[in-house]
Amino acid sequence: MGTRHEDRLWDDPDVKAIYDLRGGQPIPRLAEFNAFPEQADLMFGFVKRDVQNGTGTPVSDYVEACLAGVRAVEGLAGKIHPGWIKFLLCQIDRNNSLLWDQHGQPADFVAAIAEWLVSTITRFGWGPDGNSSPLGSHSNSMAVAAEAGGGLHVDPSTGLMKYGDGSGARRLAGVANPAASAHPPSSATVESEADEYGWDALSRRLKAAGAGD
Secondary structure, eight states: OOOOOHHHHHTSHHHHTTEEEETTEEEEOGGGGGGOHHHHHHHHHHHHHHTTOSTTOOHHHHHHHHHHHHHHHHHHTTTSOHHHHHHHHHHHHHHHHHHHHHHOOOHHHHHHHHHHHHHHHHHTTOSSTTOSSOOHHHHHHHHHHHHTTOSEEEOTTTSOEEEOOSHHHHHHHTOOOOOTTOOOOOHHHHHHTHHHHOHHHHHHHHHHHTTTO
16 A cells, blocks of 8 residues: 655755744644635645545545645646645645555546656656655655556557556546646745745745744
């Protein structure tokens, strides 16, 4: 069965930019989204489902969390700090893995989400084999996809084997396939666009006000 890699996530340089340590525990600065309603709808639409999932969670709740996560990543990539996208990907992997570990079904759904995770992490340049800041979710999702009967497929147009491109999960989540050039901004890009998104100034104001304490 799948394994999770949350500990590795919190050591990622991008992810370190989105949380504070309180009592030794990483606490994501979700209050930042309160000033951006459309982004908040996507982020909190996932988080409110994610936080309640664990032992005893029914299949439907895991499914809803995964689909909300797909919508959040596809809707927020390129608009927010990449650390948030990495956080979302790791937590979606957690939900999909728990769904498979605890219920062993629905296999087609689990495989579709796992394929989407693998293809999305690869698309953003966060996979293994020398790419920057590899996420453990990549290898875990490859294993879960294979266990659930997904991963490699025969391309009907060529007759050759190819890995799932994530379109099945996007279809289930009701979102369009991304443009070929779609990619979340680097940390440097985010800093250069701070005036547009207001992240740096907003983070300072929230921290000074003790938001979320």
